[in-house]
Amino acid sequence: xxxxxxxxxxxxxxxxxxxxxxxxxxxxxxxxxxxxxxxxxxxxxxxxxxxxxxxxxxxxxxxxxxxxxxxxxxxxxxxxxxxxxxxxxxxxxxxxxxxxxxxxxxxxxxxxxxxxxxxxxxxxxxxxxxxxxxxxxxxxxxxxxxxxxxxxxxxxxxxxxxxxxxxxxxxxxxxxxxxxxxxxxxxxxxxxxxxxxxxxxxxxxxxxxxxxxxxxxxxxxxxxxxx
Numbered sequence: 001x002x003x004x005x006x007x008x009x010x011x012x013x014x015x016x017x018x019x020x021x022x023x024x025x026x027x028x029x030x031x032x033x034x035x036x037x038x039x040x041x042x043x044x045x046x047x048x049x050x051x052x053x054x055x056x057x058x059x060x061x062x063x064x065x066x067x068x069x070x071x072x073x074x075x076x077x078x079x080x081x082x083x084x085x086x087x088x089x090x091x092x093x094x095x096x097x098x099x100x101x102x103x104x105x106x107x108x109x110x111x112x113x114x115x116x117x118x119x120x121x122x123x124x125x126x127x128x129x130x131x132x133x134x135x136x137x138x139x140x141x142x143x144x145x146x147x148x149x150x151x152x153x154x155x156x157x158x159x160x161x162x163x164x165x166x167x168x169x170x171x172x173x174x175x176x177x178x179x180x181x182x183x184x185x186x187x188x189x190x191x192x193x194x195x196x197x198x199x200x201x202x203x204x205x206x207x208x209x210x211x212x213x214x215x216x217x218x219x220x221x222x223x224x225x226x227x
Contacts, residue, residue: 080151083159083186086193087149090184094167095144097136103129107187107196117180117200140170146182157188178202 086105093101106112106125114122122128149163161184168177180202187196 079156079188080153080159083151083153083161083193084149086186086195087151087161087184090195091144091146095142097139097142099129099132099136102132105195106198107189107194109196111196113197115199115201117178117202135171138172142169143167159186159193160184161186178204 090102090105092098093105103125106128108125110124110126112123112125112128114128116122122131144165144167146163146165149161152160154160163182164179165182166177166179168175170176180200182201183199184195185197186193
């Protein structure tokens with residue numbers, strides 16, 4: 001009986017030691033890594049296309065030297081533009097029947113001389129203005145056209161302007177039309193370019209338009225010698 005108990009005890013101790021050894025070995029063994037079969041695989045990037053080689057740059061041409069500015073062209077007749085401006089002022093004054101605009105263009109001197117379109121002569125600026133003051137209030141619908149304008153400079157202080165003219169108007173309620181030629185002599189003065197002489201030649205003279213101040217005094221007929 002006792003022998004049986006001893007054998008049983010020895011067998012129990014042997015089994016216990018085996019189990020302890022197995023537990024010790026299992027605690028130190030690391031679990032094998034597992035593979036995640038659900039992980040997505042990134043696509044491989046496509047290779048970049050080969051870049052074209054840049055064409056060789058053209059050589060930069062040397063800078064073109066700047067051309068010197070061309071000299072301003074001098075007018076054929078220096079000062080003619082200002083003469084034409086004075087002439088146009090006179091024309092605009094006539095069209096408007098404006099006494100001041102017309103008389104301011106003329107030389108304010110008793111030596112002013114005008115050969116009028118009726119064959120008479122006006123002498124002096126004062127007389128010229130009185131003539132305009134007496135006739136312009138009766139003028140209406142004045143139309144004045146000029147053509148074939150010529151400007152000739154006489155040095156720096158003189159000029160001659162000539163043209164053909166056609167003028168229509170109503171004078172004392174009567175329509176009138178006339179054509180002719182006109183020549184003006186301009187002189188440079190401290191006040192600017194002014195007309196010192198006017199010569200007007202119409203195609204047809206109208207004695208009825210002669211102003212009282214310009215009417216010529218009749219020359220008495222010579223007395224025949226005694227027979």
